[in-house]
Amino acid sequence: MRNKIGLIIIVALIVVFAFVAFKWIKHRIDYAVTDAVFVESDQMANLSFYRAQGKIIKLYKNEGDTVKKGEVIAEIDPTDYITKLKQVKHQIQALQAKKASLEEKLKKTTQKVSIKEKTAYLTKEQVKTSIKALEHQLKQIKAKIQLVKRDVERFERLAKKELIPHRKYEEAQTQLKILIQQKKATLQQIESLKLNLKKAQESIKLAEAEKLSIPEIKKNIESLQNKILALQQQKKDLENLISYTKLISPYNGKIAKKFVSEGEVVPAGKPIYAIVPDNTLYILVLLEETKLKGVKIGSKAIIHIDAYPDKEYKGEVFEINPATAAKFALVPRDVTAGEFTKVAQRIPVKIKITEGDLSVLKVGLGGKVEIKREK
Secondary structure, eight states: HHHHHHHHHHHHHHHHHHHHHHHHHHHHHHHHEEEEEEEEEEEEEEEEEOOEEEEEEEEEOOTTTEEOTTTTTEEEEOOHHHHHHHHHHHHHHHHHHHHHHHHHHHHHHHHHHHHHHHHHHHHHHHHHHHHHHHHHHHHHHHHHHHHHHHHHHHHHHHTTTTTOHHHHHHHHHHHHHHHHHHHHHHHHHHHHHHHHHHHHHHHHHHHHHHHTTTHHHHHHHHHHHHHHHHHHHHHHHHHHHHHHTTEEEESSEEEEEEOOOOOOOOOTTEEEEEETTTEEEEEEEEEEEOOTTTTTTTTTTEEOOOOOOEEEEEEEEEESSSOOHHHOOSSOOTTTTTTOOOOOOOOEEEOOOOEOGGGGGOOOEEEEEEOOOOO
């Protein structure tokens, strides 16, 4: 009886073992299984301060923290840039005030020169006209003097012969004296007007001399404007530098690495954080060449990560590398002499994660994968 029971137990164990072995073998036939598995990301980025440099006053994130696009994750001291910006603003204000003063001077000088020039030319023409009129009047007076002189000579002869009253001779003499006085006065007026003409010409020259200062004023205004534009560009650049003292995350993701500490002085471009963007994680499988049969693009996969044994992930093959991993080793094998040890080569296979909690995954974690073979 005991022998019979023992035999039954042995047979049952053999059946169970055979069933388990069958299931294991069938699973290995249906799935390519390997533990050469790593969580990877092709888009891990090192973030640094663009152009700005200085002392780090705040690091808002630690390794493993979640970040959002547009979030400030670090700051450097902007005091130097703010001080320079204030200086530049003060210089711009001073130059703008100086420019405004010169523009007002240009306006007044232009108006003043224009008025002086117009007045001088008008005076010159008026004086010339007056001189011309007086010269014509002088000519007439001279002609009358000649006539009256002849009358005086004639009346003198007639008066001596008592042919005319002596009074008429005296009247002619008086008229001659008056004409001579008129001639003298006219000549004086002409000389006076000539002096005025000379002054008008000098006024024209002075106006023209002042007019020459206008281009110089314009040149100074243009020079100031160029300096203002250069300082405004410098102001804009400093404002940009101040904004660059805040390190902003360009996308949603997680902090993979923190390279610096608060209080450290960093140059522009030095990495501050390494960030892994969301939705860029995938599973890298180094699959043995002996297990590659049936593994194709689109093959389904079941993934288990060692750090989270109670979580299961599902995925899909999206890339099978055309070269083995050994081809990219730092020291590739040299088989030209024909001496080598036979080892199974591994083919990099990439799997997109389609189901599972991605928030807990970190680049570099290991695990196990089962890839469904295609018929």
